[in-house]
Amino acid sequence: MIYLYLFLTFFEIGLFGFGGGYGMLSLIQGEVVHHWGWMTTSQFTDIVAISQMTPGPIGINSATYCGYTACQNAGYGVGMSMLGSAVATFALVLPSFILMILISKMFMKYMKTNSVQSIFTGLRPAVVGLLAAATLLLCTKENFSSPDEDMWQFSISVLLFAATFIGTKFFKVNPIKMIVMSGFAGLLLLY
Amino acid sequence: MTNIYLESFKTFFKIGIFTLGGGYAMIPLIEAEVVDKHKWISKEEFLDLIAIAQSCPGVFAINISIFIGYKLRKERGALATAIGTALPSFLIILAIAMFFHQFQDNPVVASIFRGIRPAVVALIAVPTFNLAKSAHISWANCWIPIGGALLIWLLGVSPIYIILIAGVCGWVYGKYIKPTI
Numbered sequence: 001m002i003y004l005y006l007f008l009t010f011f012e013i014g015l016f017g018f019g020g021g022y023g024m025l026s027l028i029q030g031e032v033v034h035h036w037g038w039m040t041t042s043q044f045t046d047i048v049a050i051s052q053m054t055p056g057p058i059g060i061n062s063a064t065y066c067g068y069t070a071c072q073n074a075g076y077g078v079g080m081s082m083l084g085s086a087v088a089t090f091a092l093v094l095p096s097f098i099l100m101i102l103i104s105k106m107f108m109k110y111m112k113t114n115s116v117q118s119i120f121t122g123l124r125p126a127v128v129g130l131l132a133a134a135t136l137l138l139c140t141k142e143n144f145s146s147p148d149e150d151m152w153q154f155s156i157s158v159l160l161f162a163a164t165f166i167g168t169k170f171f172k173v174n175p176i177k178m179i180v181m182s183g184f185a186g187l188l189l190l191y
Numbered sequence: 192m193t194n195i196y197l198e199s200f201k202t203f204f205k206i207g208i209f210t211l212g213g214g215y216a217m218i219p220l221i222e223a224e225v226v227d228k229h230k231w232i233s234k235e236e237f238l239d240l241i242a243i244a245q246s247c248p249g250v251f252a253i254n255i256s257i258f259i260g261y262k263l264r265k266e267r268g269a270l271a272t273a274i275g276t277a278l279p280s281f282l283i284i285l286a287i288a289m290f291f292h293q294f295q296d297n298p299v300v301a302s303i304f305r306g307i308r309p310a311v312v313a314l315i316a317v318p319t320f321n322l323a324k325s326a327h328i329s330w331a332n333c334w335i336p337i338g339g340a341l342l343i344w345l346l347g348v349s350p351i352y353i354i355l356i357a358g359v360c361g362w363v364y365g366k367y368i369k370p371t372i
Contacts, residue, residue, distance in 0.1 A: 012351065014249050014250075015249075016248055016350070016351045016354050016355075017249055018246075018247075018354055019322065020245070020250070021251070022315060022318045022319075022322075024250070025315060026343065026350050027350045030343070030349055030350055035349075042304075042308065045308045045311055045312070046304055046307075046308070048311050048315070049304070049310075049311045050284070050287055050291070051284070052311065052314065054280070054284060054287065055207070055209060055279060055280070055283060056207055056210055056277075056279055057207070057210050057250045057252045057253065057280060059250035059253075060207075060250055060276075060277050060280040060281070061280050061283075061284050064280060064281050064284040064285065064288075065284050065288055068284070068285065068288040068289075069288065072288075072292065078289060081288075082285060085285060085288070089277060092249075092250070093249075093250070093273055093277055095248065095249060096247070096248070096249030096254050096257055097269065097270075097273060099247055099248070099249065100249075100254050100257040100258050100261065100269070101266065101269060103243060103258075104261045104262065111242075111246075114365060114366075115362060115365065115366065117365065118361045118362050118365020118366065118369075119358045119359075119361045119362045119365075120246050120361065121361045121364070121365060122358055122362065122364065123246075123357050123358050123361060124326040124327075125326055125328055125333075125335035125339075125357070126336065126339050126353050126358075127322065127326070128323045128326050128335075128336035128339075129335060129336030129338065129340040129343070129353065130340070130343070130350050130353060131318060131319040131322055132336055132337075132339075132340035133339065133340040133343035133344050133350065134319075135312060135315045135316040136340060137343070138311070138312045139312060142308075143308040143309060143312060144309055144312075145305075153305065156306070157305075157309040158309070160309040160310050161309040161310065161313045163310075164309070164310040164314060165313040165317060168313070168314060168317050169317045169320065169321075175314050178310055178313075179310055182306045182310035183303040183306050184303075184306070186306015187302050187303050187306065189306070190302045190305040190306055191298065191299070191302040
């Protein structure tokens with residue numbers, strides 16, 4: 001049964017996933033963490049981290065990984081979990097497949113009409129909100145710890161957040177480099 | 192004679208492997224392959240294609256690959272290019288997922304990920320601001336992303352509803368409100 005839900009969920013994400021991989025993350029998170037409870041916020045954050053560090057589009061990477069983790073957390077073995085990742089990835093790509101072919105076939109000329117452009121005028125600012133929500137939803141105790149729980153880990157977390165934000169936004173440091181350095185800092189300071 | 196299915200599959204497999212850190216960094220590589228090297232589409236078509244692939248839902252690199260595959264050999268061509276783009280990701284992630292599971296409770300790995308998690312949250316925060324710039328967010332329309340984010344974050348509204356409402360409002364605005372001003 002989990003395969004059917006995985007399929008429907010990732011099909012939906014593929015269909016409404018505007019704004020590229022990052023825009024998709026808030027949808028994936030909303031579904032797999034909050035709606036279905038297939039994994040914890042930390043597990044999801046780890047998946048995002050690994051999806052960013054490995055080659056391939058982030059949307060595909062995280063769908064494959066989420067499909068695997070969802071099955072694994074449900075107690076399935078390796079083979080069944082592989083099937084889960086195949087289902088999630090296939091379901092994510094399917095709406096693109098249908099939509100892009102429909103557009104190439106007949107809607108090419110509609111893409112520049114005023115109605116379609118107006119829809120996008122509304123969508124663009126909303127997608128910014130989706131990304132902001134993805135960020136806010138990840139600011140949890142699991143990811144940052146909390147001042148009462150572990151002041152040291154919380155301070156280091158906030159520091160690493162600030163360093164990565166400033167580094168990538170203002171100094172254009174490669175994101176993968178930031179992840180590797182933060183992992184190193186974690187090993188040194190949070191072991 | 193080269194087989195076009197195999198050729199396009201190989202090209203997009205390569206593109207899939209070298210996509211690091213998100214689709215938009217890939218545009219130059221895709222352009223070099225499909226426009227300059229293989230001449231599957233012209234430069235102008237490619238620019239149109241980027242605009243369409245960006246505005247459509249779904250994974251950017253996948254959208255582009257399907258479009259080009261379809262142009263080359265209809266549905267079967269699109270299938271070859273889509274699988275080519277997704278396959279490297281799929282195989283690499285599967286290998287990592289199977290491997291990582293055994294190590295995630297290891298204290299060394301756990302401490303590394305305690306450091307990585309806050310960094311990942313920052314890496315999602317940065318594109319929010321970059322996208323806000325390219326979406327021309329101003330004082331007049333900043334309530335849309337702020338309102339949307341708060342609805343999702345505090346009230347647990349599904350992002351899908353936000354997308355749907357924003358699309359409908361954009362359409363209504365363009366059709367009935369904007370022209371009268």
